[in-house]
Amino acid sequence: MTVAEEFEAANVKYAANFDKGHLPLPPGKQVAVVICMDARVDPAGILGLTEGEAHVIRNAGGRATDALRSVIISQRLLGTRELVIVHHTDCGMLTFNDGQLRDIVKKETGHNVDHFAFLPFSDLEQSVKDDVEYFKKNELVLDVPISGYIYDVKTGKLNKVV
Amino acid sequence: MTVAEEFEAANVKYAANFDKGHLPLPPGKQVAVVICMDARVDPAGILGLTEGEAHVIRNAGGRATDALRSVIISQRLLGTRELVIVHHTDCGMLTFNDGQLRDIVKKETGHNVDHFAFLPFSDLEQSVKDDVEYFKKNELVLDVPISGYIYDVKTGKLNKVV
Numbered sequence: 651m652t653v654a655e656e657f658e659a660a661n662v663k664y665a666a667n668f669d670k671g672h673l674p675l676p677p678g679k680q681v682a683v684v685i686c687m688d689a690r691v692d693p694a695g696i697l698g699l700t701e702g703e704a705h706v707i708r709n710a711g712g713r714a715t716d717a718l719r720s721v722i723i724s725q726r727l728l729g730t731r732e733l734v735i736v737h738h739t740d741c742g743m744l745t746f747n748d749g750q751l752r753d754i755v756k757k758e759t760g761h762n763v764d765h766f767a768f769l770p771f772s773d774l775e776q777s778v779k780d781d782v783e784y785f786k787k788n789e790l791v792l793d794v795p796i797s798g799y800i801y802d803v804k805t806g807k808l809n810k811v812v
Numbered sequence: 813m814t815v816a817e818e819f820e821a822a823n824v825k826y827a828a829n830f831d832k833g834h835l836p837l838p839p840g841k842q843v844a845v846v847i848c849m850d851a852r853v854d855p856a857g858i859l860g861l862t863e864g865e866a867h868v869i870r871n872a873g874g875r876a877t878d879a880l881r882s883v884i885i886s887q888r889l890l891g892t893r894e895l896v897i898v899h900h901t902d903c904g905m906l907t908f909n910d911g912q913l914r915d916i917v918k919k920e921t922g923h924n925v926d927h928f929a930f931l932p933f934s935d936l937e938q939s940v941k942d943d944v945e946y947f948k949k950n951e952l953v954l955d956v957p958i959s960g961y962i963y964d965v966k967t968g969k970l971n972k973v974v
C-alpha cells in the first residue's frame with residue numbers, strides 16, 4: 651500500500667465531516683506565512699490557524715528566496731499585507747552545506763549540480779534575520795510588517811527573532 | 813495588533829499542551845507532499861497527517877518546478893521515497909496568466925519582471941499531470957511512486973488524477 655492510498659482512505663473521513671466549502675479564496679487574515687517543510691512542524695497548530703485564514707508557503711528551511719514567486723502572487727493578486735517567517739530548531743538545513751549535497755547528488759545521479767543553491771544555513775537565528783531582510787529589501791515585495799521566529803520542535807514554542 | 817502577535821498568543825496555548833518533542837527529523841511515512849499555499853487547504857486534515865509523518869512543501873499552485881530544491885533535500889538527505897502532488901479547485905493560479913501578472917508588478921513597482929515565471933495554469937487536471945511528469949522526467953529526482961490529485965475546496969474530497 652502506498653502512502654497515497656493511505657491519504658485517500660483518510661480523506662474519505664475528512665470529506666464526510668467537511669463544512670468549510672463556503673470559504674473565499676483570499677486569506678481572511680491577509681497574511682502569508684513562510685515556514686519549513688519539516689514533518690514535525692504543524693503550522694496550523696503552532697500558529698492557531700484555521701482554514702481560510704492564511705497562505706502557508708513551505709519549503710526546505712522556510713527560505714525566503716525560494717518563496718518569492720508565491721509571495722508576489724499572495725500580495726499582488728490575493729491581498730495579503732503581512733509576512734511571517736518561521737524557521738525551527740534541529741532543522742535539516744543545519745546538517746549540510748552546498749558542497750556536500752552537490753557531491754551527494756553528483757555521485758548518485760551523475761549530474762553536475764554546482765549551479766544549484768540548496769540554501770542551507772549554519773546559524774539558525776541569522777537565517778531568520780537574513781530572510782526577513784531579503785523580503786524587506788526586495789523591491790518586488792510590498793512594504794508590510796514582516797516578523798521572524800524560531801519554532802522549538804522540543805517544546806512547541808515560537809520564539810521571536812525579529 | 814499584527815497577525816504575528818495573534819500567532820504568538822495562540823502558540824502559548826499550543827506549547828502548553830505540546831507532547832511531540834520526541835519525534836525524529838526524517839518523516840515517518842517517508843513521503844513528501846507538494847501542495848498549494850491556498851488558505852482553505854489544510855494538508856494535515858485533508859490527508860490525515862499527524863506531526864512527524866511527511867514533508868509538506870507548499871507554494872502558489874503546488875507547482876513541481878518550484879519544489880525541486882526541497883524535493884532533492886527531502887529525498888537525498890531525509891529519506892523520503894514517495895511523492896504526492898495536490899492541486900485544488902478554485903485555485904488562484906487559474907485566474908491569471910504570466911503577462912497579466914507581469915503587467916501588474918511592473919505597474920506597481922516600476923520593475924520589469926518579464927523574466928519571471930509565475931507558473932499559472934488554465935487547465936487544472938493538466939497542471940497535475942504536468943507536475944507529475946516533471947518529477948518523473950527530472951533526473952535529479954529519484955524513481956519513486958508519484959501520485960497526483962485535485963482537492964475540491966467545496967466538498968473536502970481528494971480526487972485522483974494520476
